[in-house]
Amino acid sequence: xxxxxxxxxxxxxxxxxxxxxxxxxxxxxxxxxxxxxxxxxxxxxxxxxxxxxxxxxxxxxxxxxxxxxxxxxxxxxxxxxxxxxxxxxxxxxxxxxxxxxxxxxxxxxxxxxxxxxxxxxxxxxxxxxxxxxxxxxxxxxxxxxxxxxxxxxxxxxxxxxxxxxxxxxxxxxxxxxxxxxxxxxxxxxxxxxxxxxxxxxxxxxxxxxxxxxxxxxxxxxxxxxxxxxxxxxxxxxxxxxxxxxxxxxxxxxxxxxxxxxxxxxxxxxxxxxxxxxxxxxxxxxxxxxxxxxxxxxxxxxxxxxxxxxxxxxxxxxxxxxxxxxxxxxxxxxxxxxxxxxxxxxxxxxxxxxxxxxxxxxxxxxxxxxxxxxxxxxxxxxxxxxx
Numbered sequence: 001x002x003x004x005x006x007x008x009x010x011x012x013x014x015x016x017x018x019x020x021x022x023x024x025x026x027x028x029x030x031x032x033x034x035x036x037x038x039x040x041x042x043x044x045x046x047x048x049x050x051x052x053x054x055x056x057x058x059x060x061x062x063x064x065x066x067x068x069x070x071x072x073x074x075x076x077x078x079x080x081x082x083x084x085x086x087x088x089x090x091x092x093x094x095x096x097x098x099x100x101x102x103x104x105x106x107x108x109x110x111x112x113x114x115x116x117x118x119x120x121x122x123x124x125x126x127x128x129x130x131x132x133x134x135x136x137x138x139x140x141x142x143x144x145x146x147x148x149x150x151x152x153x154x155x156x157x158x159x160x161x162x163x164x165x166x167x168x169x170x171x172x173x174x175x176x177x178x179x180x181x182x183x184x185x186x187x188x189x190x191x192x193x194x195x196x197x198x199x200x201x202x203x204x205x206x207x208x209x210x211x212x213x214x215x216x217x218x219x220x221x222x223x224x225x226x227x228x229x230x231x232x233x234x235x236x237x238x239x240x241x242x243x244x245x246x247x248x249x250x251x252x253x254x255x256x257x258x259x260x261x262x263x264x265x266x267x268x269x270x271x272x273x274x275x276x277x278x279x280x281x282x283x284x285x286x287x288x289x290x291x292x293x294x295x296x297x298x299x300x301x302x303x304x305x306x307x308x309x310x311x312x313x314x315x316x317x318x319x320x321x322x323x324x325x326x327x328x329x330x331x332x333x334x335x336x337x338x339x340x341x342x343x344x345x346x347x348x349x350x351x352x353x354x355x356x357x358x359x360x361x362x363x364x365x366x367x368x369x370x371x372x373x374x375x376x377x378x379x380x381x382x383x384x385x386x
Contacts, residue, residue, distance in 0.1 A: 009080075009153060011080040011153030011154060014154060015230075015233070015234070017229075017230070017234050017236045017239070018150070018154065018233075018234075020239065021157075021235050021236075021238075021239045022077070022155075024239055025074065025077060025242055027243065028070065028242045028246050029070060029071070029074055031243070031246050031247065031250065032066060032067050032070055032246050033067065035246075035250040035253070036063065039063065039253060039257075042257055043059070043063055046257070051262060051263065053262075053263045053264045053265070054107070054111060055108060055112070055256050055259070055267075056256075056263050058104050058107060058108055058256070059253060059256045061104060062101070062104055062105070062249050062252065062253055063253065065097075065100070065104070066101060066245075066249045069097045069098070069101065070242060070246065072093065073093065073097075073242070076090055076093075076155065076156040077155040077156065077157060078155060079155065079156075080153040080155075081153075082155060082156050083152060084147065084149070084150070084152070084156075086156065087147045087156035088147055090156055091145065091146065091148075091156060091157070092142060092145060092158065093158075094158050094242075095138075095142045095158055095168070096142050098241070098245050099135075099138040099139060099142060099168075101245055101249060102134070102172045102245065102248065103131075103134065103135055103138070105172075105248050105249055105252040106130075106131050106134055106172060106175050106176075107131070108252050108255060108256060109127070109175060109176065109252070109255075110127040110128060110131055110175075110179075111265075111266040112179075112255060112256075112259070112267070113127060113179050113182050113183060113186075114127065114266060115266025115267050115268065115269070116186050116205075116266075116268075117182070117186060117269075118269070119265070123182065126178070127175065127178060127179065127182075130171075130174055130175040130178055131175060133171055133174075134171040134172050134174075134175055137168065137170075137171040138168050138171060138172070141165050141167060141168035144160060144161045144162060144164075144165045145158045145159065145161065145165065146158070146159055146160070146161050147159075148232075148233060148235055149232060149233050157235050157238065159232075159237065159238055160237060160238075163225075166221070166224035166225050166237075169217065169220055169221060169224055169241065169244070170221065170224075172217065172248075173214075173217040173218065173220070173221055176210075176213050176214050176217055176248070179210060179213075180207075180210040180211060180213070183205060183206070183207060184207060184210070186205070186269065186271075187201050187202075187204075187205040187207060187271065190205075190271030193271065194271065204270050204271065205269075205270055206254070206258045209252075209254050209258070210251075210255070212247065212251050213247070213251045213252065216240075216243065216244050216247045216248065217244055219240060219244070220240045220241060220244040223236065223237055223238075223240045224237055227239075
């Protein structure tokens with residue numbers, strides 16, 4: 001058997017660790033290709049939205065940059081004609097591009113965790129410090145990589161010159177550990193407002209995504225600091241690095257897609273909606289078609305509901321919200337803004353008249369002294385009874 005293997009060319013006669021590295025890299029490419037295809041429809045829908053916040057820009061950057069990087073790395077890794085002289089000019093490509101890739105992923109974590117903590121300044125300061133350390137450490141460590149001395153036909157791989165180069169991956173792992181811990185803590189805090197099973201809590205807040213990122217980076221740490229190479233040509237330390245970068249990117253993309261509502265300023269915490277169910281609130285939300293939805297809430301303090309004052313907040317073409325009162329809503333029951341068949345005048349006339357604004361009585365909605373009857377405005381009345 002040994003005589004047969006000795007007759008094989010170097011491209012086929014691979015050491016065990018290098019052979020495993022090549023198989024594992026094929027799995028990495030499969031994950032990258034599959035994820036690119038699966039996320040294409042959702043990425044296209046996100047592309048068509050009008051807003052372009054930072055998270056959306058990073059999402060589309062990662063979807064293109066990640067597969068392009070590892071396709072190029074795969075060409076150098078599997079090309080049997082790639083010489084060591086060519087590799088001396090190319091081996092820094094992977095560590096530099098991976099540093100850029102991981103930095104983009106970390107920006108998403110900083111923005112998102114900052115958002116779910118309601119724009120907390122201490123959280124932002126801590127994560128920004130970890131991000132700065134990551135960028136500096138990964139940039140410096142790129143200078144301590146070398147081309148692994150493989151035989152001709154065995155490919156081109158970048159490896160560390162010294163064992164301390166493992167801090168190249170330690171720095172982002174610290175940030176992802178912090179983001180996972182903070183996301184988990186925020187979810188546990190939300191249980192005080194609304195009880196959920198661990199499974200539902202995990203899916204609602206994407207804890208499985210943060211956990212997967214942390215796990216794959218910790219496994220990578222085990223290979224960097226525990227695995228013992230047999231020689232300078234052994235690539236066992238870097239065997240998981242490509243998979244760690246790809247899985248971190250794919251899970252980060254799903255963290256962006258899991259944000260409910262707008263991506264501006266990182267979105268909002270999914271569990272925050274349950275916090276306002278016990279108090280009266282009024283807000284303005286975009287309808288997606290140029291109109292505005294006004295949410296009117298009333299609150300009764302007990303006993304028989306008393307006709308109070310409904311508060312309406314409006315932000316139509318204004319920098320600050322204004323509050324208006326609609327009194328005695330139930331005084332005139334025979335209103336002339338509803339037709340006898342139960343349809344509103346606005347719906348019958350196809351929006352030619354504003355909802356429930358038909359005369360110049362005191363019940364009309366006024367904005368700045370002017371009667372407001374613009375079409376395309378949807379008003380929702382939300383009543384909460386304590």
